[in-house]
Amino acid sequence: DVVNDNSDDNSNKTLDIRRFPEKVSLKVLEDTITRDGATLVITDENEEPYGYGEDFVLEVKKGDFWEKVESLPNTVWKSLAYVPNEEGVLTMKLNFKYVFGSLEDGIYRVVKTVQSVNIYSNEFEIK
Numbered sequence: 001d002v003v004n005d006n007s008d009d010n011s012n013k014t015l016d017i018r019r020f021p022e023k024v025s026l027k028v029l030e031d032t033i034t035r036d037g038a039t040l041v042i043t044d045e046n047e048e049p050y051g052y053g054e055d056f057v058l059e060v061k062k063g064d065f066w067e068k069v070e071s072l073p074n075t076v077w078k079s080l081a082y083v084p085n086e087e088g089v090l091t092m093k094l095n096f097k098y099v100f101g102s103l104e105d106g107i108y109r110v111v112k113t114v115q116s117v118n119i120y121s122n123e124f125e126i127k
Contacts, residue, residue, distance in 0.1 A: 019046040021114040026121035036097035042090040051081030057111040
């Protein structure tokens with residue numbers, strides 16, 4: 001005998017959302033870059049886009065290698081998720097000064113992690 005038949009109940013079904021980190025790109029807008037911040041444009045070409053937090057990593061180029069810029073002590077991120085618009089675009093203002101202090105001269109890139117995959121922005125220079 002079947003006591004609890006949930007065959008018509010949708011409560012146990014999961015949504016089949018097919019999203020891929022490879023369909024996400026990051027671009028730092030050149031005309032917004034200062035030692036204290038920049039504007040990041042996230043383009044998500046997935047049918048159902050990811051949600052994005054405020055957190056990000058900054059890397060600086062040292063010779064042929066990239067090195068993570070250490071954040072200031074007690075850096076706190078708001079626990080929010082921002083979703084791209086209908087065109088799959090999300091624009092975020094990054095505050096370097098709050099997270100890292102004013103940046104020194106160098107070549108940098110922004111990194112955001114999507115489903116354990118690092119997505120890298122274009123390189124930009126502070127001089």
